[in-house]
Amino acid sequence: MPDDKQTKFLLDEAELPTHWYNLNADLESLGVEMAPVLNPETHEPAGPADFEAIFPEALVAQEMGTERHIEIPEPVRDVYRLWRPTPLYRAHRWEEKLETPAKIFYKYEGGSPTGSHKPNTSVPQAYYNAEAGTTRLTTETGAGQWGSALSFATQMYDLECEVYMVRISYEQKPYRRVMMETWGATVTPSPSEKTQAGRDVLAKDPDTSGSLGIAISEAVERAVQDPTTKYSLGSVLNHVLLHQTVIGQEVQKQLKQAGAEQPDVLVGCTGGGSNFAGFVYPFLERHVDGAPKPRIVAVEPTATPTLTKGEFQYDFGDTAKMTPMMKMHTLGHDFVPPPIHSGGLRYHGMSPQISALLDAGVIEATSTPQIPMFESCEEFVRAEGILPAPEAGHAVWGARHEALKAKEAGDERTIVFNLCGHGHFDLSAYEDFRAGELEDFALPEEEIDESLAAVPSVE
Amino acid sequence: MPDDKQTKFLLDEAELPTHWYNLNADLESLGVEMAPVLNPETHEPAGPADFEAIFPEALVAQEMGTERHIEIPEPVRDVYRLWRPTPLYRAHRWEEKLETPAKIFYKYEGGSPTGSHKPNTSVPQAYYNAEAGTTRLTTETGAGQWGSALSFATQMYDLECEVYMVRISYEQKPYRRVMMETWGATVTPSPSEKTQAGRDVLAKDPDTSGSLGIAISEAVERAVQDPTTKYSLGSVLNHVLLHQTVIGQEVQKQLKQAGAEQPDVLVGCTGGGSNFAGFVYPFLERHVDGAPKPRIVAVEPTATPTLTKGEFQYDFGDTAKMTPMMKMHTLGHDFVPPPIHSGGLRYHGMSPQISALLDAGVIEATSTPQIPMFESCEEFVRAEGILPAPEAGHAVWGARHEALKAKEAGDERTIVFNLCGHGHFDLSAYEDFRAGELEDFALPEEEIDESLAAVPSVE
Numbered sequence: 001m002p003d004d005k006q007t008k009f010l011l012d013e014a015e016l017p018t019h020w021y022n023l024n025a026d027l028e029s030l031g032v033e034m035a036p037v038l039n040p041e042t043h044e045p046a047g048p049a050d051f052e053a054i055f056p057e058a059l060v061a062q063e064m065g066t067e068r069h070i071e072i073p074e075p076v077r078d079v080y081r082l083w084r085p086t087p088l089y090r091a092h093r094w095e096e097k098l099e100t101p102a103k104i105f106y107k108y109e110g111g112s113p114t115g116s117h118k119p120n121t122s123v124p125q126a127y128y129n130a131e132a133g134t135t136r137l138t139t140e141t142g143a144g145q146w147g148s149a150l151s152f153a154t155q156m157y158d159l160e161c162e163v164y165m166v167r168i169s170y171e172q173k174p175y176r177r178v179m180m181e182t183w184g185a186t187v188t189p190s191p192s193e194k195t196q197a198g199r200d201v202l203a204k205d206p207d208t209s210g211s212l213g214i215a216i217s218e219a220v221e222r223a224v225q226d227p228t229t230k231y232s233l234g235s236v237l238n239h240v241l242l243h244q245t246v247i248g249q250e251v252q253k254q255l256k257q258a259g260a261e262q263p264d265v266l267v268g269c270t271g272g273g274s275n276f277a278g279f280v281y282p283f284l285e286r287h288v289d290g291a292p293k294p295r296i297v298a299v300e301p302t303a304t305p306t307l308t309k310g311e312f313q314y315d316f317g318d319t320a321k322m323t324p325m326m327k328m329h330t331l332g333h334d335f336v337p338p339p340i341h342s343g344g345l346r347y348h349g350m351s352p353q354i355s356a357l358l359d360a361g362v363i364e365a366t367s368t369p370q371i372p373m374f375e376s377c378e379e380f381v382r383a384e385g386i387l388p389a390p391e392a393g394h395a396v397w398g399a400r401h402e403a404l405k406a407k408e409a410g411d412e413r414t415i416v417f418n419l420c421g422h423g424h425f426d427l428s429a430y431e432d433f434r435a436g437e438l439e440d441f442a443l444p445e446e447e448i449d450e451s452l453a454a455v456p457s458v459e
Numbered sequence: 460m461p462d463d464k465q466t467k468f469l470l471d472e473a474e475l476p477t478h479w480y481n482l483n484a485d486l487e488s489l490g491v492e493m494a495p496v497l498n499p500e501t502h503e504p505a506g507p508a509d510f511e512a513i514f515p516e517a518l519v520a521q522e523m524g525t526e527r528h529i530e531i532p533e534p535v536r537d538v539y540r541l542w543r544p545t546p547l548y549r550a551h552r553w554e555e556k557l558e559t560p561a562k563i564f565y566k567y568e569g570g571s572p573t574g575s576h577k578p579n580t581s582v583p584q585a586y587y588n589a590e591a592g593t594t595r596l597t598t599e600t601g602a603g604q605w606g607s608a609l610s611f612a613t614q615m616y617d618l619e620c621e622v623y624m625v626r627i628s629y630e631q632k633p634y635r636r637v638m639m640e641t642w643g644a645t646v647t648p649s650p651s652e653k654t655q656a657g658r659d660v661l662a663k664d665p666d667t668s669g670s671l672g673i674a675i676s677e678a679v680e681r682a683v684q685d686p687t688t689k690y691s692l693g694s695v696l697n698h699v700l701l702h703q704t705v706i707g708q709e710v711q712k713q714l715k716q717a718g719a720e721q722p723d724v725l726v727g728c729t730g731g732g733s734n735f736a737g738f739v740y741p742f743l744e745r746h747v748d749g750a751p752k753p754r755i756v757a758v759e760p761t762a763t764p765t766l767t768k769g770e771f772q773y774d775f776g777d778t779a780k781m782t783p784m785m786k787m788h789t790l791g792h793d794f795v796p797p798p799i800h801s802g803g804l805r806y807h808g809m810s811p812q813i814s815a816l817l818d819a820g821v822i823e824a825t826s827t828p829q830i831p832m833f834e835s836c837e838e839f840v841r842a843e844g845i846l847p848a849p850e851a852g853h854a855v856w857g858a859r860h861e862a863l864k865a866k867e868a869g870d871e872r873t874i875v876f877n878l879c880g881h882g883h884f885d886l887s888a889y890e891d892f893r894a895g896e897l898e899d900f901a902l903p904e905e906e907i908d909e910s911l912a913a914v915p916s917v918e
Contacts, residue, residue: 005472005537005540006472006540007472007537007540007541008472008540010469010471012469013464013465013466013467078464078466081464081465081466081467082466082548082843082844082845083844089541093615111570112844113840113843113844113845113846114844115883152844155841156552174886174887174890175886175887175890178886178887178889178890178893179846179886179889181893182837182840182841182846182889182893183840183841184841378641381572381641381642382614382641382642382643384541384572385541385542385571385572385573385611386572387572387638387641424574424883424884425883427633427634427637427638428633428634428637430637430638430641431633431634431637434637434640434641
């Protein structure tokens with residue numbers, strides 16, 4: 001163990017960030033151009049009205065605005081206090097095991113009530129909705145991580161919460177459902193009889209196991225029908241990503257404590273992009289202000305290679321083509337990812353902001369199959385104690401990869417990664433891994449080509 | 460929300476306790492007399508030799524010694540740093556919901572790698588064993604909380620770990636098993652073919668679902684047979700309880716931060732007594748030094764009413780009568796607790812120290828059925844976000860009970876309780892609760908009488 005044994009870098013509540021950072025304000029300085037969001041039917045640039053049927057005004061303003069720093073309302077900070085600021089750890093034991101000269105730090109977001117970074121945005125989303133007179137929020141969930149976060153947040157502001165949970169997950173993963181219900185949410189297996197979208201699917205295929213695309217359609221339909229019901233999304237959109245910037249702001253203060261203010265590499269995992277953005281965006285702001293820019297690496301599953309194999313083009317956010325069209329890295333909205341265990345990363349698209357950052361060369365992207373990812377996680381948990389969620393495991397794998405490169409180079413680099421959630425609800429995945437029952441899916445390129453061919457061309 | 464919004468009281472690693480507190484040193488000042496531990500066969504007072512077949516010398520010395528402060532070895536503190544010091548929370552939102560003038564604080568031990576206070580002792584136990592040349596530790600586990608803690612700790616010092624897991628839990632609760640294996644432990648369903656004790660049981664009843672008593676016998680047998688294999692216990696014994704005193708020492712510093720240095724009531728749950736002891740003992744030391752003694756309340760399930768209905772007499776620690784006899788509150792070593800969901804509290808006996816403290820009037824004890832306990836937990840998680848383990852839920856219930864008494868009295872009391880673990884692996888219990896499928900067992904007094912009648916009388 002190194003001489004400096006400090007393992008955790010903590011911040012007092014007094015150091016809880018007071019503002020979120022809005023990357024929109026600095027895209028131009030970073031040489032990044034964003035294509036406008038388009039109305040899904042007219043293909044004309046979308047305006048606030050296109051969003052206000054399902055989101056409250058304050059969130060639409062954040063989605064489209066360019067104000068650099070947005071004040072975090074006090075009632076949101078009061079709820080953040082339940083778990084924020086979160087700790088930054090120095091991975092002394094893992095460094096030793098890897099015999100790397102690199103210093104590895106990780107931010108841990110798994111200590112939140114729901115076990116991931118998701119409440120960083122579910123809480124303000126619930127707050128702004130409550131302020132706007134919304135009485136009920138709807139959303140979809142796959143494995144249940146996002147549904148849990150919204151169930152918790154709505155409870156904090158006395159809103160009702162209606163979660164559409166993909167039927168196969170509802171049946172196979174009852175524990176996340178119980179957690180959501182314990183926070184007072186209503187959880188409905190999707191497709192359901194509650195919506196036209198659900199009834200249509202059931203009429204054709206009564207035994208369907210459901211999909212995230214259908215669940216989104218049901219949640220959105222409920223929001224459109226009732227003026228005091230709104231819809232809430234857990235990733236991809238700008239306002240969601242900006243709420244997550246509390247993560248990176250805290251990391252900067254904590255790295256300063258640790259005497260490692262200028263990290264060399266930042267590593268995060270990407271599904272829709274929210275934990276990654278929240279972690280790295282504040283470093284881009286500093287870069288605009290003259291600080292050196294670390295290498296920034298996004299890690300995704302090779303089975304859902306949005307950034308590494310997808311096209312940067314206009315596409316829909318959902319299978320049912322109800323959302324506006326956004327220019328992003330996509331595998332095609334019809335793409336059905338292989339059944340890997342990182343449910344949170346099984347998304348055909350990617351945040352338009354992150355897509356544009358990659359396109360402009362501001363960030364890098366790489367991918368890993370799931371078996372080496374779980375191998376990294378097992379090594380990590382044996383050294384550091386914390387059991388990573390498989391999604392977060394991609395960042396663990398990425399940090400390990402960087403640490404071994406540093407070892408090869410004999411270079412004392414500072415590597416920081418975001419451990420965005422714990423794996424307490426993912427032990428069946430670890431069980432399959434240990435039993436040698438996991439597959440590393442070699443994704444046929446034709447499948448992506450086919451799926452992309454179905455996307456209407458927009459210039 | 461009160462004006463003072465601070466929710467978490469944190470300590471830097473520099474404030475990690477440097478010593479454990481040994482209550483043995485102060486029992487006399489507290490007016491508490493301990494009866495000697497007896498050899499199970501001769502009924503003569505047991506000496507170090509009676510323990511050294513299964514525990515290393517250093518731990519036996521801690522078990523029997525009266526040194527007030529025992530220095531925590533640096534390599535143990537290095538591992539503690541992975542999660543200690545743990546936070547103390549002020550339950551602002553729950554206070555508001557209860558409309559109580561009381562101030563409620565809770566210490567949260569669920570942020571440890573295994574999700575409870577158990578690693579506070581598994582880590583030093585593994586360390587002292589490694590120092591003594593032990594190469595393998597054995598233990599038993601029911602639901603898996605203690606087995607997880609030992610699996611993690613042995614991994615930190617490169618020891619092998621052999622866990623005997625009650626067969627029915629092994630089959631019904633695979634996730635804790637996977638967690639133990641991920642930390643590198645070997646987990647064997649008990650009874651097994653690996654031991655004489657296991658083979659004997661299987662010969663008579665090949666389809667037995669196993670019991671904690673049998674699992675203890677198997678783990679102890681393995682330790683006795685091999686000089687470099689030792690056994691490790693997760694509660695009840697003095698050395699285990701003293702390792703937990705890091706909890707209460709931190710609480711005292713944190714209450715000082717919060718301006719609540721002299722709490723009125725301390726509440727903890729009791730099974731074998733270790734989280735309770737670790738939390739309250741440092742307050743008894745201060746009392747010896749002249750500080751006012753808070754009321755100290757132990758809460759147990761009415762279905763396993765060791766302190767509230769058991770006799771204070773000599774009994775064995777295990778069903779198979781292999782352990783030394785100890786004077787303690789007991790329901791009789793043959794007692795089989797009803798199948799309540801708080802597996803960690805389903806023990807027939809109690810720490811002899813805690814038993815003696817109750818007998819001397821230093822602490823109080825009360826009990827609750829499981830349905831009101833789960834009701835308290837649901838209210839708590841909706842206010843505070845953290846999902847308590849059912850064991851810890853007894854402390855939640857007890858704190859609520861005290862807060863409502865304070866409300867009735869219009870009295871601004873300071874109540875502190877120990878939330879010793881999270882409930883991420885207990886969601887099937889919450890599911891049964893929400894589905895109305897839980898029973899509140901009315902324990903027939905005859906059953907206890909019968910079980911106690913089977914204990915050999917020792918004067």
